[in-house]
Amino acid sequence: MLTTHALVLAIMLFCIGLVGLLSRRNILYMLLSLEIMLNAASLAFIAGGARWGQADGEIMFLFILTLAAAEVSVALGIVLQLSYRFKTLDADAFSEMKG
């Protein structure tokens, strides 16, 4: 029961994150949505670990957290470079790979 609730919450969070990712034009908000999706996934892991009574879910959560931190630092570096280059944070402006 509890697991089902947790998973539904994870799904809802994931969808919110996905929609946010797809509909936001500002890169920073896209990164934010990405964080929400990551957290949703880790919530799913924890729900699973709680269901089977094993610590693996918690460990995966720690992994995902670390991964998210590392990824965000790299992403922010890239965003900085992009903002220097294109003078904007509009994701649609970075379409030089078109065609």
Place this chain on the structure above:
Amino acid sequence: MLRLLWLIPALPLAGFLVLALFGGRFSRRQIVWVGCGSVGTAALVTALVGADFLRGFPDRPSYHQTLWNWIDTSGMTIGVSWYLDALSLLMVAVITGIGFLIHLYSVEYMSGDDGYARFFAYMNLFLAAMLTLVLADNLPLLYLGWEGVGLCSYLLIGFWYREPEYGAAAQKAFIVTRIGDTAFAVGLFILFTQLKSLSIQQVQTLAADAWPVGSNLAVIVAVLFLAGAVGKSAQLPLQVWLPDAMAGPTPVSALIHAATMVTAGVYLIARMHRLFELAPPVLEAVAVIGLLTLLLAACSALVQRDIKRALAYSTMSQIGYMFLALGVGAWSAALFHFLTHSCFKALLFLAAGSVIHSLRHEQDIFRMGGLRRQLPLTFWTFLIGAAAMSGVPFITSGFYSKDWILWSAWSSPLSHRWIWFGALLGTLLTGLYSFRLIFRVFFGEVRTPPSGAPGVAMLVPLVVLAFFAVTVGFLELPRTLGDLPLFSQYLSHVLPTIETIPGMDESVEAHEQIAVTCSALLGIGLAAVLFLPRANVADRLAGTSLGRTLLPFWQGGWGFDRMYDGLIVRPWLHLTRESGEIIDRCYESLVVAAESFHGWLSRTQTGHVRWYAATVAVGALVLLGLFAM
């Protein structure tokens, strides 16, 4: 000495190889030494081999020499084998002798040309191929020589390759003779499948045993061989290439299109005479083709402006005489005419070349005139050649050979009276057009002044050939004039002689000869009346309404070129262009499809990150869905 037979075709071939590989680095003198030297040595070897052969003649009528096995399979073994008998010795002697004289002539004639080495290389290759053709013991080797001379003809007609029309003439010659060559090849295939042999002597014996006279197979094979001969010798209906072949340099016209290559057809029919005797309707066709070509070409020669085209049509006509002789069973007479014709036709072409050379490549006879005082030796040699061609009695070789042919046309059981009458008309026309050339070119006022007389290298061959044009006829004197049948006795070991119809005694022959002589002299007299510049009757005749319709028709070779153009060439080109367009469109549709697909795909690459993220999400969804199922 006879063992040196293989050197005769090998020496010019070696000359070709040396000149082809190193000719660019040789000096003029070296090129001359190699180019003329190879042929001269071949002529010398011919003399030695011939002397040795004649010593053992007629007890040993033939000599074989096999060099190596060319094709060696389970079905057949074909070797590179040479066969020397009276007929091939005659051909070889003419080819090397006249070939050498023409090479000598070319030393001076082509001296101003950049392609000097290339010229001599091609001429040497031609001689090698022609000698292979006449010395071959089996039909594939003969065919090799046959194709080789066709190739060299193409190369030499289109020698001045920078002119596109010369290239077109070379292509025309090659394509038209190819038709004959293909028929010849099919004939070879039939012979092989039916008789399992391709050796010339063997195949004829086998055919004589296996096929009754007049049987379908013999007729078919003979017709196919005849087609090959007709193509190579420029007879009806494949005669259209010869006048245009005059685009090549004059020595080429003299050697290839007068003395040697065009006589290859005559040689083929004479060589395969036993096969042709098995197909009497084909022999009749040979005579009829000869007669028609003879008359058609004579009429066309009468109205040509270009001196070389006139001589080309006259060659066609004289070879028509040879075909006529072959067709009525006068095999040796045809070859005697070949011998005399080679001499006087080469002489005529070389003398014409001397005129052309002195007038800086002016070839229109209406722009020539009065050259007999300016170029005396050329005039006299040209006169001797024209007299020989017309058959001026007693003193020219052409008289004896043509007379023999006409007598055979009268007295042979295979002939008809109308053949003789047609040939007689031809004699008149021959005298007419030959002396037309003399009167137009050498008499009258000088229209184009010549610049410089020909030198030694051009004059020596002219004099030598003039000598032969007069004397070689004395090898065969008819019954009524001395009875010296040297030539016919010589060839009787190879070629059959036909029994004449009864009642043909000497008085009949004498009357017939008088008729022929009168016809020739009438032709010459008529030429004097029509074409001597003072009288100028010819121009008035040309102006009449009959003249205005008939003369251009004759000038265009009786409309054959136009007919072939409309019937074959243009539909073919139209077809290839149209079908080419269709095929191109098929391939283009592939290109269009690929391009449009590319367009669609590249529109999915928008460059927007969000779009890519969306596609990842949708893709993941689809995969999950597939997984769940």
